[in-house]
Amino acid sequence: xTKEAVSIRDLxxxxxxxxxxxxxxxxxxxxxERIAIIGQNGAGKTTLFLHLNGTIKSHNNNxxxxxxxxxxxxxxxxxxxxxxxxQDPDDQLFMPTIFDDVAFGPINMGLDEDEVERRVRSALxxxxxxxxxxxxxxxxxxxxxxxxxLAAVLSMEPRILVLDEPTxxxxxxxxxxxxxxxxxxxxxxxxxTIVAMHDVNAVSQLADRIYVLNKRMVADGSPTEIFMDFDxxxxxxxxxxxxxxxxxxxxxxxxxxxxxxxxxxxxVEVLTKTIExxxxxxxxxxxxxxxxxxxxxxxRYDHHAEPSK
Amino acid sequence: xxxxxxxxxxxxxxPVHRFDPRTKIATxxxxxxxxxxxxxxxIALFALFFSILLLLVSKLPIGFVFKRVQVVLIxxxxxLIIMPLTVEGTELFSVFGISATHEGLRYASLIVxxxxxxxxxxLTMLGSMRFDTTIKALYMLKVPSSLVQMLMFTYRxxxxxxxxxxxxxxxxxxxGFNPGMNxxxxxxxxxxxxxxxxKSYERGERVYQAMISRGYTGNPKTRTAFAMxxxxxxxxxxxxxxxxxxxxNINTVMM
Numbered sequence: 199x200t201k202e203a204v205s206i207r208d209l210x211x212x213x214x215x216x217x218x219x220x221x222x223x224x225x226x227x228x229x230x231e232r233i234a235i236i237g238q239n240g241a242g243k244t245t246l247f248l249h250l251n252g253t254i255k256s257h258n259n260n261x262x263x264x265x266x267x268x269x270x271x272x273x274x275x276x277x278x279x280x281x282x283x284x285q286d287p288d289d290q291l292f293m294p295t296i297f298d299d300v301a302f303g304p305i306n307m308g309l310d311e312d313e314v315e316r317r318v319r320s321a322l323x324x325x326x327x328x329x330x331x332x333x334x335x336x337x338x339x340x341x342x343x344x345x346x347x348l349a350a351v352l353s354m355e356p357r358i359l360v361l362d363e364p365t366x367x368x369x370x371x372x373x374x375x376x377x378x379x380x381x382x383x384x385x386x387x388x389x390x391t392i393v394a395m396h397d398v399n400a401v402s403q404l405a406d407r408i409y410v411l412n413k414r415m416v417a418d419g420s421p422t423e424i425f426m427d428f429d430x431x432x433x434x435x436x437x438x439x440x441x442x443x444x445x446x447x448x449x450x451x452x453x454x455x456x457x458x459x460x461x462x463x464x465x466v467e468v469l470t471k472t473i474e475x476x477x478x479x480x481x482x483x484x485x486x487x488x489x490x491x492x493x494x495x496x497x498r499y500d501h502h503a504e505p506s507k
Numbered sequence: 508x509x510x511x512x513x514x515x516x517x518x519x520x521x522p523v524h525r526f527d528p529r530t531k532i533a534t535x536x537x538x539x540x541x542x543x544x545x546x547x548x549x550i551a552l553f554a555l556f557f558s559i560l561l562l563l564v565s566k567l568p569i570g571f572v573f574k575r576v577q578v579v580l581i582x583x584x585x586x587l588i589i590m591p592l593t594v595e596g597t598e599l600f601s602v603f604g605i606s607a608t609h610e611g612l613r614y615a616s617l618i619v620x621x622x623x624x625x626x627x628x629x630l631t632m633l634g635s636m637r638f639d640t641t642i643k644a645l646y647m648l649k650v651p652s653s654l655v656q657m658l659m660f661t662y663r664x665x666x667x668x669x670x671x672x673x674x675x676x677x678x679x680x681x682x683g684f685n686p687g688m689n690x691x692x693x694x695x696x697x698x699x700x701x702x703x704x705x706k707s708y709e710r711g712e713r714v715y716q717a718m719i720s721r722g723y724t725g726n727p728k729t730r731t732a733f734a735m736x737x738x739x740x741x742x743x744x745x746x747x748x749x750x751x752x753x754x755x756n757i758n759t760v761m762m
Contacts, residue, residue, distance in 0.1 A: 248716060248720075251720050253716050253719045253720045273722045273724060274722060276722075277720065277721055277722040280720075281720075281721075282717075282720045284713065284716075284717050286713065288667050288710075289710060289713040289714050289716075289717050290714075290717045292660065292663060292714050292717065292718060293659075293663075294638060294639030294642055294659060294662070294663065295639045298639065302721055302722075302723075303721040303722055306721060306722030306723065306724065307722060332637075334637075334638075334639065335663065336510075336663075336666035336667070350721070351721070354721065354722075
């Protein structure tokens with residue numbers, strides 16, 4: 199039986215200067231789900247995240263985590279439930295050494311020394327930073343800082359892991375290992391993961407369900423549903439993954455498959471399956487409508503074009 | 508621009524490095540207080556000599572320490588000119604009717620020597636242990652938590668702020684800005700500093716949010732494992748003994 203991990207009802211938030219940041223937010227996330235929240239710059243992703251573990255307090259008791267109002271929780275309980283990894287690792291690594299930083303959460307949770315030690319060790323091992331305990335943050339590379347910041351949250355062993363732009367500014371190897379790490383946590387420990395990202399090419403690797411945020415929750419659905427909705431993407435200044443667009447183009451040439459792939463890995467699978475099920479070859483062709491269809495498809499993805507009817 | 512890494516040579520090995528951090532801070536502070544109350548130039552010189560001796564024992568590169576002593580000297584050296592001209596007493600010489608006094612020169616020298624002795628001591632102390640160790644030792648010595656946290660965050664973020672400053676100044680020189688001593692340059696640099704303050708303020712807010720979301724309640728705790736050994740007791744006895752000795756001497760000299 200799955201439990202409701204996060205439930206937010208009618209959440210509103212304005213900055214102190216009166217600018218509206220969040221409006222009538224309603225979300226429900228089941229335990230163990232992989233969620234992505236996408237939206238343009240300034241859509242309110244970070245502000246929403248700060249509500250999830252009570253860093254910003256909502257006064258209407260409308261943020262409920264595992265059935266309990268976050269505003270009523272003690273700090274220890276709240277950090278056990280929700281861990282947030284912020285975008286800039288320099289904001290997050292504030293203690294003098296990596297050990298102190300990763301131990302910061304567990305110590306605040308009141309764990310005994312052995313347990314703190316165990317958690318720091320295991321969190322550092324998970325992110326591949328074993329042996330970095332005594333290093334100081336300003337001697338680490340950006341990728342290492344990013345992983346250390348993740349370890350500092352993993353050591354609290356939160357049941358919900360929230361990551362703000364986890365793959366931003368990372369080189370390919372660090373990006374892939376981070377994505378793998380997050381997915382392993384979800385698969386092996388049943389951690390609910392919520393990520394905010396801009397990188398639509400990576401989003402399907404990290405999420406089964408996507409929320410589109412633009413001060414309000416504009417849409418909610420599977421990655422395919424969201425990326426098929428051209429008007430939605432354009433209105434919210436979002437892109438579809440390149441692979442997804444390519445297969446949209448291929449369909450104009452007569453390629454038919456059950457579901458359009460969202461990543462290269464999906465694409466390999468879809469191509470293999472389609473070609474095998476089609477007498478081991480596929481047939482692409484140009485017919486009278488092809489050019490028009492192509493134009494139409496490309497037009498739909500063009501951010502500078504007028505909305506289609 | 509160089510990073511102000513005070514603990515660059517903390518990994519060296521010397522009796523000063525091995526000294527227990529808490530005791531080191533306590534005894535060195537005691538020595539500093541003792542030195543700044545010295546009234547005799549000869550004894551002050553002796554104290555300065557002692558500080559330099561400790562510095563040599565610590566094996567810290569002399570250049571590393573003296574580069575930092577220079578900064579203090581900028582503030583203290585002008586006294587050598589100002590004080591002989593302002594303190595009243597027996598005339599040493601006079602130029603254009605302004606007379607320099609013997610007493611003034613004596614006081615000024617005393618201040619300069621004491622300041623150098625104290626600064627060398629402090630730098631030897633800070634330079635011979637990792638900064639995080641210093642922070643932990645201060646916690647254990649029951650220094651008020653907010654003071655220690657201010658020190659800790661200043662040291663942690665000074666590197667980040669320097670990086671931010673450097674990237675701003677690179678961006679400016681990429682757009683053809685050459686700093687000079689004119690109004691235009693100064694106003695640009697003023698803008699830059701202002702920007703840096705705004706950035707730091709905003710970062711402060713984000714850091715605080717990150718702290719709250721990991722259960723910060725105003726009192727960060729860390730793990731510490733310091734243990735006193737016999738050498739620590741011996742070394743602190745020597746240092747405290749010296750700190751007292753310089754003052755006993757004054758009394759005997761006076762009698």
